[in-house]
Amino acid sequence: MLTIHGVTRSRASRVIWLCHELDLPFRQVPVIQAYRIGNADAPDASPNTRSPDFLALSPAGAIPVIEDEGLVLSESLAITLHLARKHGGPAGPQDYAEDALMTQWSIYGATAIEPDALTIMMLHNRGTLQSADDAGIVAEAAERLVRPLKVLEDHLATHAYLVGGRFTVADLNLAEIVRYAQGHGPLMEPFPAIRAWLSACQDRPAFQAMWAARLAEPE
Known part of the structure; x- marks a missing residue:
């Protein structure tokens, strides 16, 4: 096992x-x-x-x-x-081209989005006061994310999912990365396709099972 x-x-x-x-x-x-x-x-x-x-x-x-x-x-x-x-199965690649695209999107998320998204998750206290220094760091991280999120938004505006017209491991990997910045409303508001896609990913029973287990752990 x-x-x-x-x-x-x-x-x-x-x-x-x-x-x-x-x-x-x-x-x-x-x-x-x-x-x-x-x-x-x-x-x-x-x-x-x-x-x-x-x-x-x-x-x-x-x-x-x-x-x-x-x-x-x-x-x-x-x-x-x-x-x-x-x-295999629908979440995995069906051919070499899909495999390459799933790898591409996963690496794009890790390099272009994750560092600043993590900064936002760590420092952006939704609904609470932040220090001026932390607020400035979050604002700079959000500004840097606009360009890579625009790339994702443009793709999702014409595709329901990232690869092959179905939910795959590429969507899973990117959704977990974008989640780090999800609570920053002003950043996410201009990206309706990302928000709809993220909601669809997180509505999946498999995500809900993982999330319930995560919430059950001590913070």
């Missing part, structure tokens, strides 16, 4: 969502980020990204990591693309 190392409140959410899409059984080892616990090196500490057993699997100390029939693989996008290729 596939083993996923990582709590759901991490990029492991992408892998868990895909497993639900694929009806793929998995075992989850809830390795938590070391920075989230008081003394990660204590003998009785919860399994975390500095635990020796985990570092033996992931010298980089980053979650998620999977074990799949002898393959140890890290990096969430590499994992989701691997599982989609291996298990």
Whole structure:
């Protein structure tokens, strides 16, 4: 059985969502980020990204990591693309061209969108006051995101999904990245196609199953 190392409140959410899409059984080892616990090196500490057993699997100390029939693989996008290729079905590529396009969109999200979207998620406190410094950082990140989101908006204005006219691993990967900036209303408002696509992705039962598990974990 596939083993996923990582709590759901991490990029492991992408892998868990895909497993639900694929009806793929998995075992989850809830390795938590070391920075989230008081003394990660204590003998009785919860399994975390500095635990020796985990570092033996992931010298980089980053979650998620999977074990799949002898393959140890890290990096969430590499994992989701691997599982989609291996298990096929509508979420995976049907040919080499689709495989290339799914990889392209996933890498585009990771390089052009994710860094600034993460900044917004970490610093944009919806409905609460921010420091002037944090507000300025968020505003700059949002400004940088306009151009890459416009590329995504233009594509989704004429395509229901990113590749092949159906929901695939490319949509899953991008939706989880764009989610980081989803709470920034002024940024997202000019992009109706993205908002509609994101809603369709997040309405899927597999996303809802992952999200329920994520909300059940401690913050």
